[in-house]
Amino acid sequence: MTQHHQPAPAPAPAFAHAQDGTALAYQHRGQGPPLVLLAGQANDHHWWDGVREDFHTVRSTITLDLRGTGDSDKPEGPYSIDQFADDVVAVLNALGIERADVYGTSMGGRVAQSLAIRHPERIRRLVLGCTSPGGPHAVERDASVRRSLAQPDPQAVRRALADLMYSPHWQAAHPGPYRTLGDPRMPAHARRAHLIASNGHDAWSELPRVAAPTLILHGDQDRLTPPDNLPLLASRIPGARTHLFPGARHAYFEECREEAGTLVREFLLEEG
Template sequence: MPYATAADGAALHYEVHGAGGPPLLLLSGQSNDLGWWDPVRADFAAAFTTLVWDYRGTGRSDRPDTDSYSTPGFARDALAVLDHAGVQRAHVYGTSMGGRVAQWLAADHPSRVDRLVLGCTSPGAPHGVERGPEVRRALVQPDARAAREALLALMYTPGYTARHPGPFATLGDPSMPGHARRRHLRASAGHDAWEALTRIAAPTLVVHGTDDRFNPTANAPLLAGRIPGAVLRLIPGARHAYFEEFAHQATPLVTGFLRDGEAGMPPEGPPAGAGRT
């Protein structure tokens, strides 16, 4: 069970999977451990050597109650993971907050990033499009069950959750202490990479679901327009967890871009909302 050591001494748990293909670093969403990628990781491991890791505050990594949580800080933690794994250069695929972390990794450490995929993410509040007040209210309501149902509805279509009772890997690490959860929230909310985006030199694919209200779809063209040469692809009918529910479209799209530099339109698949069986 490998652990990297961050600059401040925090232990960072990570895993490596795959049969020797090019390295691919997968970055999870806010308040989630490496389990975020469980539904699709094997598909990527068939073509790449995948690295997944637990952010500080999650999973088996250390959980310091310090001012060490930020999206640039998570990017530095990601470098520690790459260094410990002996990976000098990797493809990077980040979704949600992981996409925010990936922006800093590509902008500040260009020699370490080969190709970049930013999924269901944004440049940050000052220049991005924030979720609506009704979404924020639904997520913080005092009834925990109702709040969970609201989050599920933002992540997946009703047809998918009706056919898939769970468990769902995208609803947060339940073992996180309160201080870590609060610090993750502040880290993601404080993200602002607008000026840094123009420094990204890696070939970049921006992917988003057309029905994403958790991180509004309008952020995707903002990112693609700010990053030199970036390609934008939208997945019709998909919500925030497009990479899981619409994996039949998203995974081939991302794999083709990372492997060959091709970013064609998402392949045909089941009707919007049907998801995978």
């Protein structure tokens, strides 16, 4: 059983700089070999607040505020998934880290795919959560989900997002506030740029090049990124392992915290 402690007060962010000069805020916590944690679309590093401490028994953790979010610069777009991946490399370079384990969820899983394809020498082990290969081969969310996220009332959108992230049972036991519903400080242009970047991802043809040992995780009730994307990814990434969490929605990593955290820690500790 994982011991859950109150997280320590957050230190001030440090900054790396992307190739185009964009300042990228990052947070490096804990001791041990590095694990990069990549958040979902239009979210900052607080996406991981609910589970980050669970990895500190085996890894230090590195998060960053992708451009457009958090304390990072918010330049005009366009942004791209490949650009986000290069921004992660800029953070690793700033920390003097040659190789790291990488765990990306949702759009962060798309960024992790790009990292594994474009910078294979920087990744030791790869975990992809609630994500998809993108492009015409991916299984997209249905029209009702898209409509629920396009409502003009921001509070209605937040309620819809919460229902996409967590089951009603879990929400009843954990009334929030939730840190996975978007970075409230993002300007509109950055939100649009994140959406366009995520929609532009298509790694299908390149995924067979992924060399890192890979674990793919998904909630079987995920309507935001349908779980049929899990076997699609696994069919393209050599030797990939998979796990579905029964009853879980998009934020399986919080709702199934104990099981998901244990699976990831054990996978990271394997040799080879």
